[in-house]
Amino acid sequence: MMVRMGTEGDSVRVIAGRYRLEKRLGRGGMGVVWRATDQLLGRQVAVKEIAQDDSLSEEEARQHRDRTLREARAVAQLRHPHIIVVHDVVEQDERPYIVMELIDGGSLADRISTHGPVDAAEAARIGVALLGALRTAHAAGVLHRDIKPANVLLETASDEADADRVVLTDFGIAQVAGATTLTENGAFVGSPEYTAPERMSGVRTGPASDLWSLGALLCTVLSGESPFRRDSLGGILHAVVFDEIRPPEEARPLLPVVRGLLERDPERRLGAAEAERMLRAFLKTGRTPKAAAGGAAHPTPGYTPTQKGVPLRELAPPPQPSTPSPTPPVTAVPPPRRSTRGVLVAALLVAAMAGAGVSAAALLMRGDDKEASPPVSSAPLTSTSAGTTSPSSPTPTPTPTPKPSKTANTPTAPSGYRVAHDPDGFALAVPEDFTRVPQGERIFYMSPGETFRLGIKMSDPAAGGPLAVMKSAAAKGADTNPGYHDGKVTDTTHYGHPAALWEFTWNGFSTAEGPRHTYDLCWDEGGRMYDVWVSAPVGKVREAKEYFDVALDTFVLEQKQ
Known part of the structure; x- marks a missing residue:
């Protein structure tokens, strides 16, 4: 069934006059997944909102919708206890939504x-x-x-005695x-x-x-x-x-x-x-x-x-x-x-x-993960930093992920985000409710109440490159991040450029703020050093990782205003 009706309020949207989108659960390669209520049957469901890309041609957009319908048809015809159940497919403003059973648990x-x-x-x-x-x-x-x-x-x-489905x-x-x-x-x-x-x-x-x-x-x-x-x-x-x-x-x-x-x-x-x-x-x-x-x-x-x-x-x-046989040279x-x-x-x-x-x-x-790995945290007060892994939280893979070319005019913001054209000469996608807060050489985009803090810093290259900078910052981690622990610096690359990843957990700046986790990537590119990080409460690492991934995937340079 395909429907083209919908209403939208200040805090909720109702799709097809029936499915009330209530909470974003995550973002995957094709769009955003919401927790929703089926108001007709009075049950909780998951709704996958397929992302639109305004840069697509009419034919490409049609193929995108066809692919979505294919997903729904493919799963809807299957009946097995270990396959997700698709309940419905609806469309609003030429954007498809797939309505599925809501799974109480993570990936x-x-x-x-x-x-x-x-x-x-x-x-x-x-x-x-x-x-x-x-x-x-x-x-x-x-x-x-x-x-x-x-x-x-x-x-x-x-039942605790039973295994997860x-x-x-x-x-x-x-x-x-x-x-x-x-x-x-x-x-x-x-x-x-x-x-x-x-x-x-x-x-x-x-x-x-x-x-x-x-x-x-x-x-x-x-x-x-x-x-x-x-x-x-x-x-x-x-x-x-x-x-x-x-x-x-x-x-x-x-x-x-x-x-x-x-x-x-x-x-x-x-x-x-x-x-x-x-x-x-x-x-x-x-x-x-x-x-x-x-x-x-x-x-x-x-x-x-x-x-x-x-x-x-x-x-x-x-x-x-057993010892594998040698493979031919290539x-x-x-x-x-x-x-x-x-x-x-x-x-x-x-x-x-x-x-x-x-x-x-x-x-x-x-570029999905999507849907599904760990946190980043607030900007450390040290110079540029890169990633560390904390055993208490999921660790994103510091491997190159496709992103828009630096020559692209403007990145495309996924659902729930906006493109921030920063006067300091860069653009990136940030959540719609994040506001810009400059602090000296660092630019922050913060959520209401500063629960999530996304930071950006651009500087001249340093001796030893990103890895040396990150290791130096990690060595002084306790000086600027109270209760610093479980820090790790990883040598990596960022779209072919030398980079380092620093991830760590710390106690926050106050008891009220509570423990936080930070994920920080630093890289050299075009004669400049760039540093992007996200900080969040340890209980909100999945959201933080999503914000971090989107920031890195959409970061482009622009003319300084």
Whole structure:
């Protein structure tokens, strides 16, 4: 059902005369998710508001809406306890809204960030649930294409003795058999660390590609990070397609399943039914059996397993890590080219594998997380700073994320944000209710009551670069941040520029203010040093991380006023 009615008040909006949007729960690659009330049935629901991009042509906007409807159709036809339920799709002002069941609980990514990796039994339980969901989706001709921890929700059990319900969500880039694909130009939408090599090499994909992603996800939940995490998009692509695959030590109990799912040849990759059988056996006996003969997934149409430059791997069923065979040398992957599409930004990576015989691989990466990692905090009173990680809060990955080019005229603000054109010569998107508060060389944008503090500082480069500056600031952290603890500085890059990330927790400036968490990124670019940070109460790290990500994704230089 598609409706075009809506009302909007000072603090709430009612969509289609029925769904009252009440609280923003998070932001993903395609828009904002709200907690809402279905006033007709008197129940709580989740409503996904699809972001608009005014820079799109009429045809591109139509494709964007088509993709949204495809997501709704893909999920609405599926019935499984571990797949999100779609109740309705409505439209207002040519913007689609997807109405879904409301899950009382966070994402798997949140759980890993907050509580760390899980044990093998819990990983197996999660794997069994997701395999059941994927088998149902695949049987209906639906590919998810973006399996990752942020797209798995954990619904809190009503009885403490019961396990949380595992729910697969965000079919935002799902592909339905028979539907027109939106990536026929060779670009892929998804999360590189969880993307199968056959998708990286520009080949048509099938159910086996989702199973590869599940294998990477199992490694992440067991160890805390994907085995393909690297400090650049080109590095991730190279790791997925060429590097030795080294499952983490924590995956040892489930190694036959993990190695089977991370088989580069989709024809030999472990199938969903066999993987589920093996995980159930582990849950019952504590041992993972070998894969049965004929347990591989169905071949992927259009994929040539002997394609030069995409090394094949023998399965290693024993539950002991084995030394992977060396991979053939390859040429370095060129750095990614970036392009802009508002805050739903994407990076187009064209990797020409010279001498490898692989067709140019294009990867269109969504900037989402979205939906789903940790905090940043108020501006430290030291000079430029960068990231640190606190064990008490989720830790964002200090890897490059696509963003608008510095030559773009103006960034695009997502729903709930506005573009702030600062007189000091930069622009970025900030929440609508944030106000500008200059403090000397630092510019703050603060929420009402200064609960959230977003800071920006521009200065001349310093000796040793961002890393030296951040380490110096961290060494003096207790001098300017009362109760400073759990500080960490990480050497990283920011869109190819030298950068450092500083993250820490502190007690706030007063007892009334309470403990806070800060996330701070500093980088060198064009002969200047830039510092952007966010500070927030430790209980509001998810919102703070969202504000931080949006600020960095939309930061551009302008003519100083």
